[in-house]
Amino acid sequence: MKQPLQDRLNQIPEKILTPEFLQGQGLGNEIGFWIFDYAPEEELKVREYLGFLTGFLQKKHNHLNVASINLLEIMRDYLAERKFLDKACQMQQQKGGQALLKALAGPMHMDKFAPYIMQRTNAAERDIILIHGVGSVWPVLRAHNLLNKLHALLGHKPVVLFYPGEYNGQSLTLFNRIPSNNYYRAFSLVP
Template sequence: MNKAQISELQDRLEAIEPKLQSEGFLNNKGLGNEIGFYIFDYSPKAEVLVNEQLDMICQRLEKRGRKFIHLNLFDVLLEMLESRKLLEKAFQLHKVKGDEALLKALKGPLDQKRIAEFLIKKIEPNSQDFVLLSGLGSCWPLLRGHSLLNALHADMGDTPLVLFYPGSYTGLELHPFGIIDSANYYRAFELVPHKKLSIQK
């Protein structure tokens, strides 16, 4: 990332907290009757910076008494496997047979619908002002952003949800990591839009 990209990301990170506390965000205003799902996309190279800033934002919001839940999706997947006594078996399978065998074996236990159901039980949407999800990059390709959001759609009600996405989001398509030739359609809102950079003549 160059200096301009880092500066723009820092500006966007600083805009997250005011957005999460805004009346429009909390009450789903101005969304045209669409569900309040938001995406904050960023370069995977900035993963550490984003996580550090997100932790600080969450600490400040907790001190202000805001009711929300922040879940790391990788931790959620580990918890799911542990709850079904599959975590140690998964480690052993990966050690012996590698990535492809592990992905194939976990396709059923970590079906997107099952993950969504597990998340909803942890989240309890009606008890939260909003929900923050991070850690998606560590779960790929076991978990895909567009598939997860689609699976959660019916059960979140009016509770806003923000997915922190390591890649790029065009407003219509999710591109994982910005280097993988995979465009996945999903219609959500940009939590903090990117600045439109002027073109130098």
């Protein structure tokens, strides 16, 4: 059984400020990808905490270059820059969600979207990358696909994915209901 959410959140700064974390090393010198999973109903508390955490890091550890990536915002910007956002909204209203998912499969493919995230956030230049908003972009974007592509682009750069669901070290279950493909390259940030 996991600790209460606030206790787990309070452990994050201690974990992400260690030399091992900042050097992008996981357990056994694996990649530095970490997942902080939480109950989906705690989403608003986690969002509030992320605001606190980024402010804390900017004030108390301003030598660190941190990217806080909201996937919904970056997806909106990505589609808007490609002149597809308004079309996507109209398509969803007129033809429904399945038609929209099919239409977005090409533009939102990770071979296109992940490099956009890298460029837009200067991720390669950052010391820590915090990714959140996974639940807001599902089913257009799947967390395991994003992490797989970012691993190829970031290597050992430390990344924390805030995940509204469960990660058991082998697979992700979004909203504690929707199983994903196995993903076993990341570690639990705070078990």
